[in-house]
Amino acid sequence: MVAAAAVLLRPDASAPSSAPPSAAPAELIVGDGRTVTLLSLGGDDTDALLDRVAAELGEATARVEDFWGTDWNREITVVATDSPTQFAAAAPGAPAGMAAVAVADDVDLDRRVATGQRIVLGPDAHRMSDAALRIVLAHELFHYAARTDTAADAPRWLTEGVADYVARPAPSATTPSPVPSALPADADFDRPEPELSRAYDRAWMFARFLADRHGPAALRELYRRAAGPDRVPAEDALREITGAEPAALLQQWRQWSAGPR
Numbered sequence: 001m002v003a004a005a006a007v008l009l010r011p012d013a014s015a016p017s018s019a020p021p022s023a024a025p026a027e028l029i030v031g032d033g034r035t036v037t038l039l040s041l042g043g044d045d046t047d048a049l050l051d052r053v054a055a056e057l058g059e060a061t062a063r064v065e066d067f068w069g070t071d072w073n074r075e076i077t078v079v080a081t082d083s084p085t086q087f088a089a090a091a092p093g094a095p096a097g098m099a100a101v102a103v104a105d106d107v108d109l110d111r112r113v114a115t116g117q118r119i120v121l122g123p124d125a126h127r128m129s130d131a132a133l134r135i136v137l138a139h140e141l142f143h144y145a146a147r148t149d150t151a152a153d154a155p156r157w158l159t160e161g162v163a164d165y166v167a168r169p170a171p172s173a174t175t176p177s178p179v180p181s182a183l184p185a186d187a188d189f190d191r192p193e194p195e196l197s198r199a200y201d202r203a204w205m206f207a208r209f210l211a212d213r214h215g216p217a218a219l220r221e222l223y224r225r226a227a228g229p230d231r232v233p234a235e236d237a238l239r240e241i242t243g244a245e246p247a248a249l250l251q252q253w254r255q256w257s258a259g260p261r
C-alpha cells in the first residue's frame with residue numbers, strides 16, 4: 001500500500017488546490033478488524049468528507065460482512081478527490097462525474113490477490129446526504145470485497161444488483177415499484193440518465209426478489225457461480241440454485257414486483 005499511496009499522493013501541478021494533501025492519513029478499525037486508511041488529495045471539502053466517511057464505514061462494512069462473509073481484503077483505503085483531474089488520476093479509466101468508484105491497480109483472480117485496491121470519491125461526493133453516502137460506501141465496498149471473486153466479464157445486472165442489494169435499504173411497502181420487463185443488459189449500465197438509474201433499479205429489484213424468495217445465501221451462491229472467475233452462464237446457475245427455468249423465474253419476478261410485500 002505504500003507504493004500505491006505514493007502514487008496517489010503525487011502532486012498534481014495541473015490542478016492547484018487551496019489546501020495541501022493531508023500530512024498524516026487518519027486510520028481507524030472497522031468490522032472484523034479491518035484497517036481503514038483515509039487519504040485526502042487536498043482541497044477545501046475532502047477532510048470534512050472523510051470525517052463523514054469514517055463515521056459511516058462501520059455500518060457499510062457490517063452490511064458487506066453480513067452478506068458476503070469476512071474473507072476479503074483486510075485493508076480498506078478510501079481516497080477523497082477535489083477535482084476531476086485528481087479523480088481521473090486516482091481512478092484511471094473510471095467515467096467522470098461518478099460519486100465514487102472501487103478500483104485496483106492489478107487483480108490476479110487465480111491467486112485471489114488484488115493490489116492497490118481503493119475506493120475513490122469524486123469531487124462532488126461531499127454534496128451527498130449522509131443517507132446517500134452510506135449507500136454509496138456500502139455499494140463500492142461490496143465491489144471491493146468481491147473483487148477477487150469477480151470475473152472481468154461478469155454480468156453487470158448481477159454485480160451491480162448484488163452491490164445495491166447489500167447497500168440500499170428495501171423500499172417501504174407503500175412505495176410502488178415499476179413492473180420490470182427484463183433484466184438490464186450490460187450496455188444499459190453505460191447509458192446516460194435516466195436509463196442508467198432504471199438499469200440499477202431493475203438489477204436491484206431482481207436481487208431483492210431472489211433473496212426474498214430463495215434467501216440471501218442463494219443470492220450469494222448465484223454471484224459466486226455466475227460472476228466468479230470460473231463462472232458458468234447465469235441461466236445455468238439460476239436453474240441450479242432456484243430449481244426454476246429462467247423464463248419462469250422472470251415471470252415470478254414481475255409478479256413479485258407488482259404485488260404487495
Ligand SMILES: [Zn+2]
Nearest residue numbers: 139143160163
Ligand atoms: Zn457498482
